[in-house]
Amino acid sequence: MHKLLLFGIATLLLGCGDSAPLGSISGQHQVDSKTGLVKRIFDQAQIKRGESVYAENCVGCHGPNGEATPDWRKPGPEGKYPPPPLDSTAHAWHHSTEVLKKTILKGTPPDIGSMPAWEGKLTEQQIDDVIVWIKSLWSDEIYDIWYKNFEGK
Numbered sequence: 319m320h321k322l323l324l325f326g327i328a329t330l331l332l333g334c335g336d337s338a339p340l341g342s343i344s345g346q347h348q349v350d351s352k353t354g355l356v357k358r359i360f361d362q363a364q365i366k367r368g369e370s371v372y373a374e375n376c377v378g379c380h381g382p383n384g385e386a387t388p389d390w391r392k393p394g395p396e397g398k399y400p401p402p403p404l405d406s407t408a409h410a411w412h413h414s415t416e417v418l419k420k421t422i423l424k425g426t427p428p429d430i431g432s433m434p435a436w437e438g439k440l441t442e443q444q445i446d447d448v449i450v451w452i453k454s455l456w457s458d459e460i461y462d463i464w465y466k467n468f469e470g471k
């Protein structure tokens with residue numbers, strides 16, 4: 319955790335900060351002039367679509383607003399981990415978009431976890447939509463760290 323935060327801070331210092339004035343567009347992202355954090359420029363319609371995909375397919379395990387399971391670090395009786403929260407409190411944001419997509423498409427091997435594979439059940443578009451919805455749950459600080467680790471190099 320600490321390592322990752324430090325990494326985040328290091329990339330913040332070394333990475334895309336450059337000498338772009340705050341609030342300007344640098345590369346493909348915008349920085350909030352008040353907080354200095356990367357702004358999310360998401361399509362609200364896509365977030366709505368992602369929310370529906372989530373409500374129909376994921377909420378039963380990952381809970382409302384992606385908040386289940388608070389005790390996600392504790393394996394259940396079979397030694398498998400429960401569905402982790404997808405918000406800022408667990409580690410969905412430790413993964414690139416590509417890895418998140420792969421996890422959703424392929425699920426986790428049954429001997430390791432019980433995340434189902436969605437390949438063939440959801441379209442790629444639905445998966446992209448639900449990933450954007452998941453990112454919309456993250457705090458501004460977490461999104462900023464995530465962005466700088468994975469997109470802002």
Ligand code: HEC
Nearest residue numbers: 375376379399400401402409410421426430431432433448
């Ligand atoms: C049957 C319960 C169940 C359903 C339904 C389910 N998941 Fe999961 N999900 C899990 C479990 C359990 C894990 C943890 C797997 C592991 O420990 O390997 C997980 C892991 C994940 C992860 C990785 C999180 C991380 O921190 O690495 C993502 C992303 C995810 N799920 C998204 C989704 C999405 C999106 C849907 C709906 C399309 C969904 N899940 C539906 C049980 C479920």
